[in-house]
Amino acid sequence: MAPSAIDIPTPISDGYDPRKDTFRGPSKVAFNPAIHLNYTPPNRKYTYSELGLPLKGTSDFGTTEPFQLCSEAAVVELRRELLQPSTIKRRMHSWYRAPATLRGFTEKEAPFIHAFWRSPEVHKIMEEAVGIELEFALPYEIGHTNIQLGASGKEGVQEFPLLPEPVPAGWEEEKSVYHEVNVDDWHTDSFPYVCVLMLSNTDKMVGGETALRMPDGSLRKLRGPTMGSCIVMQGRHMPHAALRAWNTGERITMTCSYRPKSPALRDDTEITNSLELSYLNELTGQFALERFKVLKKKSEYMIAQLEKAKKDALEREPDNLDAVIMDRKAVKAMMKEMIWYLEVSMKQMKMHIDED
Incomplete structure (x- = not known):
């Protein structure tokens, strides 16, 4: 029987020692922003224009400089749920781009991970970084985690401690098949925005950055200087990779993906990458549900626009039965976008319009 988790009502510095905690499982600690956040706003943000990248997304926002987001206490609880035996067994995937990812955690499996990312405080930080209102791209993507593997491979993941520490003096990494392999190779994201x-x-870590490839072929490398730091980026149209780290026993990064909240903005979300490393019934069921939610919001948005246009027209010209009540250009644009959205949805789920 697994030992019980130690409750942490106060910060780690107040007597709790994670080095003596052996529990790996759903956290029993309630998210508390006063304990689990250690937020410092980013010093700088870069637009697509400043980076010299073509503007294809829903805003000109490109990326932030690294900034501090969470505390050591939060890192311990996030890792507790990542490193539980059932998660490693059921939620670890590999594919050509990344040797090891953990993803698809349900709220029952990972209550702290969900509470952290779903908290109003963290969500507000994400929106302030990007500059627009956001919502989750897919529940399945909350807490997607990339793990660097070493000589012990996937088996070694279960040995990672709750609180990672610097490697000791003189430590050298044993060479393995993963020695020259990126944690997540070059790609663009399937989701508009990501933390x-x-x-x-x-x-003591050397490397381990998120590298952005610029149009001239140069790389811009971003990595927070401390554990619990992060970057926020619009990676949907920005080539990037998670580079291997050196002089460290591990490199673990957790991501959360977002889409624009406004129905007036295009949702570029796809699941091309996710199809390669997910339980498909879980993934496509969520994807279909989220697509209909977005279409519902777009329909309600256009209904409100048309009703307002009609009301305004009749107020201006109460005796003109042929008063202009519709912006044909705007209506056509939205209808075309909704058709495109459904076509992309069916293509992503490998459905054909003429199949039974």
Whole structure:
């Protein structure tokens, strides 16, 4: 029987020692922003225009500089749920781009992970970073985690401690098949916006950045200087990779993906990448549900626009039965976008319009 988790009503510095805590499982600690956040706003943000990238997304926002987001206490609880045996067994996937990812955690499996990312405080930080209102791209993507593997491979993940520490003096990494492999190779995201949170100790870490490829072929490398730091980026149209880290026993980063909340903005979300490393019934069921939610919001938005246009027209010209009550250009644009959205949805789920 697994030992019980130690409740942490106060910060780690007040007597709790995670080095003596052996519990790996759903956290018993309630998220508390006063304990689990350690937020410092980013010093700088970069637009797509400033980075010299073509503007294809829903805003000109490109990326933030790294900034501190959460405390050591939060890192411990996030790692507690990532490193539980059932998660490693059921939620670890590999594919050509990344040797090890943990993803798809339900709220029952990972209550702290969900509470952290769903908290109003963290959500507000994400919106302030991007500059527009956001909502989750897919529940399945909350807490997607990339893990660097070493000589012990996937088996070694279960040995990672709750609180990572710097490697000792003279430590050398044993060479393995993963020695020259990126944690997540070059790609663009399937989701418009993403936060990448560092859950490993960075005191002696060399490399391990999120690298952005610029149009001239140069790289812009971003990594927070401390554990619990993060970057926020619009990675849907920005080539990037999670580079391997050196002089460290691990590199673990957790991400959360977002889409624009406004129905007036295009949702570029796809699941092309996710189809390669997910339980498909879970994933496509959520994807279909979220697509209809977005279409519902767009329909309600256009209904409100048309009703207002009609009301305004009749107030201006009460005796003109042929008063202009519709912006044909706007209506056509929205209808085309909704058709496109459904076509993309069916293509992503490998459905054909003429099949039974």
